[in-house]
Amino acid sequence: IYWKIWSLLENFKCIACDKQFVGNEVGHCSFHPQKARFNFGSNDGIYPCCNAPAVRFDTSIQKVGCTATNHIIEDQHKNPAFEKILKRFHVIAEPFVPEHNYEVEFDKIL
Numbered sequence: 001i002y003w004k005i006w007s008l009l010e011n012f013k014c015i016a017c018d019k020q021f022v023g024n025e026v027g028h029c030s031f032h033p034q035k036a037r038f039n040f041g042s043n044d045g046i047y048p049c050c051n052a053p054a055v056r057f058d059t060s061i062q063k064v065g066c067t068a069t070n071h072i073i074e075d076q077h078k079n080p081a082f083e084k085i086l087k088r089f090h091v092i093a094e095p096f097v098p099e100h101n102y103e104v105e106f107d108k109i110l
Helices: 002-009 080-087 102-109
Strands: 011-013 020-022 029-031 044-047 052-055 067-069
Touching: 002 020
Parallel strands: none
Antiparallel strands: 011 020, 029 067, 044 052
């Protein structure tokens, strides 16, 4: 319990996704493993990996994906707090759950 609580107090900034995160969310750097597909001349499309809607020119700040990897911080090997989190990852980390499962929703429609 100590390490879980401690990890909630440690804040970092990811250089890959440019998001702030707490230690127990180290594995939440989200992305789509497949590129979005667009119809010719259309600004709307989908990500084939999860059927999530995609916009060609998206200006929103919130970027989410259906898959996640570990966040990367600047000089992570020189940061003792981040090293402790990676060392105790199996105890500290909260599992990544995508915000929306579009495949399930799409199956319900059919």
